[in-house]
Amino acid sequence: MTAAPAVRLLRGHLRGRGRALRRLAAWSAVEGLPPFASGLLLARAIDDGFLPGRPATGLAWLAALAALQALGALGTRRIYPWLAETVEPLRDSLVGAVVAGAVHRTIDRAGDPLAAGAGAGVSQVTEQAEAVRALLGTALRNMRQMLAAGIAAMLGLALLAPLPALVVGGSVALALAVFAGALGVQVRRYRVVVRHAERIGETAAVIVQGVRDVVACAAEPRAARTVGAAVDAQAEALRSFARSRLVRIPVLVLGVHLPLLALLALAPRLVEQDGLTTGQVAGAVGYLVTGLRPAIVLLVDAGGTLLLSLVVVLGRLAEVCAEPAATPGAAARLDVTSYGIEAEHVTFAYSPDAEPVLSDLSLHVPEGTHLAVVGPSGTGKSTLANVLTGLAPPQGGRVTLGKVPLADLDQTRLRSAVTLIPQESYVFAGTLRENLVYLRPDATAAEVDEAVHAVGLEETVQRLGGHDARIPPGGGTLSQGERQLVTLARAYLSAAPVTILDEATCHLHPAAEARAETALAERGGTLIVIAHRISSAERAQQVLLLDDPAPLLGTHDSLLADSPLYAELVGHWRT
Numbered sequence: 001m002t003a004a005p006a007v008r009l010l011r012g013h014l015r016g017r018g019r020a021l022r023r024l025a026a027w028s029a030v031e032g033l034p035p036f037a038s039g040l041l042l043a044r045a046i047d048d049g050f051l052p053g054r055p056a057t058g059l060a061w062l063a064a065l066a067a068l069q070a071l072g073a074l075g076t077r078r079i080y081p082w083l084a085e086t087v088e089p090l091r092d093s094l095v096g097a098v099v100a101g102a103v104h105r106t107i108d109r110a111g112d113p114l115a116a117g118a119g120a121g122v123s124q125v126t127e128q129a130e131a132v133r134a135l136l137g138t139a140l141r142n143m144r145q146m147l148a149a150g151i152a153a154m155l156g157l158a159l160l161a162p163l164p165a166l167v168v169g170g171s172v173a174l175a176l177a178v179f180a181g182a183l184g185v186q187v188r189r190y191r192v193v194v195r196h197a198e199r200i201g202e203t204a205a206v207i208v209q210g211v212r213d214v215v216a217c218a219a220e221p222r223a224a225r226t227v228g229a230a231v232d233a234q235a236e237a238l239r240s241f242a243r244s245r246l247v248r249i250p251v252l253v254l255g256v257h258l259p260l261l262a263l264l265a266l267a268p269r270l271v272e273q274d275g276l277t278t279g280q281v282a283g284a285v286g287y288l289v290t291g292l293r294p295a296i297v298l299l300v301d302a303g304g305t306l307l308l309s310l311v312v313v314l315g316r317l318a319e320v321c322a323e324p325a326a327t328p329g330a331a332a333r334l335d336v337t338s339y340g341i342e343a344e345h346v347t348f349a350y351s352p353d354a355e356p357v358l359s360d361l362s363l364h365v366p367e368g369t370h371l372a373v374v375g376p377s378g379t380g381k382s383t384l385a386n387v388l389t390g391l392a393p394p395q396g397g398r399v400t401l402g403k404v405p406l407a408d409l410d411q412t413r414l415r416s417a418v419t420l421i422p423q424e425s426y427v428f429a430g431t432l433r434e435n436l437v438y439l440r441p442d443a444t445a446a447e448v449d450e451a452v453h454a455v456g457l458e459e460t461v462q463r464l465g466g467h468d469a470r471i472p473p474g475g476g477t478l479s480q481g482e483r484q485l486v487t488l489a490r491a492y493l494s495a496a497p498v499t500i501l502d503e504a505t506c507h508l509h510p511a512a513e514a515r516a517e518t519a520l521a522e523r524g525g526t527l528i529v530i531a532h533r534i535s536s537a538e539r540a541q542q543v544l545l546l547d548d549p550a551p552l553l554g555t556h557d558s559l560l561a562d563s564p565l566y567a568e569l570v571g572h573w574r575t
């Protein structure tokens with residue numbers, strides 16, 4: 001990352017505030033008068049006053065310095081209104097740009113459920129805009145003052161003692177070069193720190209939002225590992241950043257300690273051979289100790305952090321404010337208007353070296369139709385369900401939903417279009433109603449009743465005492481079959497136009513299974529059933545038989561006539 005986008009953004013927002021900046025510079029010059037004159041006046045006080053035994057003269061020079069200090073204080077006082085005029089409107093201007101960027105994005109992603117989260121993003125970057133205002137205010141107030149004092153001290157030193165000024169100037173220039181050279185590395189590492197901090201927040205937010213799911217799936221250790229990994233990464237990023245900050249040592253040595261040491265060590269020689277007076281040496285030391293040293297310490301400590309924060313936060317805002325470019329994915333999101341599923345020459349293996357579970361599989365399930373998938377154990381039925389939902393992206397070929405490749409669809413949009421109900425029923429602690437409306441929280445009571453009736457869950461609802469009955473962790477007294485009925489009613493209620501059941505009725509007796517499956521088929525939408533019984537295949541319009549060496553697609557009757565394996569499976573299922 002470079003500082004260029006940050007500088008561009010800041011320049012754009014400071015444009016038009018030239019008058020305030022010029023006044024700021026002018027009053028800073030007034031404020032810099034005392035540090036500039038301090039060494040010169042101190043030298044005169046010593047050389048003309050105290051050393052020759054004329055304390056009144058010495059005190060007069062010091063009084064002149066005090067008068068200048070008063071003038072400097074006036075400069076400091078006059079700086080604040082111009083500081084406010086420069087910095088205060090910055091927040092409004094940045095927030096305006098941020099909100100405009102968010103509005104552009106929301107328009108660009110019309111119809112995307114994720115766009116609903118734009119408000120949270122705006123509030124976050126608004127805080128960053130406030131941070132920029134505060135950082136810039138602090139930088140202009142403190143850094144400006146200290147840098148002005150440092151420059152004034154160097155100028156004063158040059159007038160007072162040109163030779164030492166040359167040596168000190170060279171060493172300070174070297175220190176500044178080292179500091180500037182290391183700034184790029186520090187910015188990069190600090191940027192990584194900020195990214196990891198954001199990652200911790202995002203990871204924790206996802207887990208907190210889905211904490212019920214995490215507990216229901218007994219995934220606490222995995223969740224803890226995920227957050228732990230993010231925290232470890234952040235700690236490593238911080239260590240790496242801290243190492244890059246070690247550059248302050250050579251900068252302080254070159255900019256502060258070495259010049260002071262050299263001046264003190266060479267003082268007798270400067271006085272005896274180069275004709276410097278004692279007062280001039282004392283004034284030069286004064287410049288180093290009271291002007292240059294605080295300026296350089298501030299630059300490498302607070303200033304370094306301040307500059308880094310400004311560059312990184314401004315860079316982040318520059319990204320947010322930038323108008324988003326239209327992506328192919330964004331266009332594709334808007335194109336999903338039908339919900340047929342198609343697999344085109346799909347090949348899927350669980351690892352690069354493993355035998356493919358699915359090989360060159362092609363399949364078309366038109367919108368609103370019903371497909372049953374059958375086959376011996378281990379032939380890849382569940383794998384196919386995962387491939388069709390996008391959970392397992394194929395290595396070869398592609399799967400499309402409404403002719404749009406799943407890879408081009410936003411994941412949230414895909415999840416809202418396709419419901420996958422697996423064999424293991426997911427029932428969580430809460431009310432029965434909460435469990436039923438899990439995929440459609442805005443369902444009305446009448447819609448919930450309809451779903452309960454359609455899949456045959458009424459008896460269970462009555463037994464439990466109504467929709468508000470509480471289900472304890474682990475499902476309580478619900479049998480395996482009842483849990484499956486809960487998940488089937490949930491799928492029935494869901495607004496997803498595509499439903500995939502992966503042996504989701506295996507604990508139901510045949511009549512209950514027939515009722516639930518028929519309800520889901522008649523509800524509308526595309527239905528794919530990984531069949532547990534042959535009766536599921538008999539109800540479907542298409543049947544896919546997964547088998548070595550090649551899958552067969554047909555109807556129950558055509559497969560019965562053409563495939564000995566299918567006939568065998570039917571016979572096996574019926575006995």
Ligand SMILES: Nc1ncnc2c1ncn2[C@@H]1O[C@H](COP(=O)(O)OP(=O)(O)OP(=O)(O)O)[C@@H](O)[C@H]1O
Pocket residue numbers: 350357375376377378379380381382383384
């Ligand atoms: N996560 C995984 N990693 C590696 N191999 C896997 C994974 N999941 C499944 N397999 C393998 O892929 C093959 C197909 O498994 P899959 O579960 O899709 O078959 P299935 O037809 O659904 O079986 P069943 O009817 O017994 O549920 C099997 O050989 C299985 O061992």
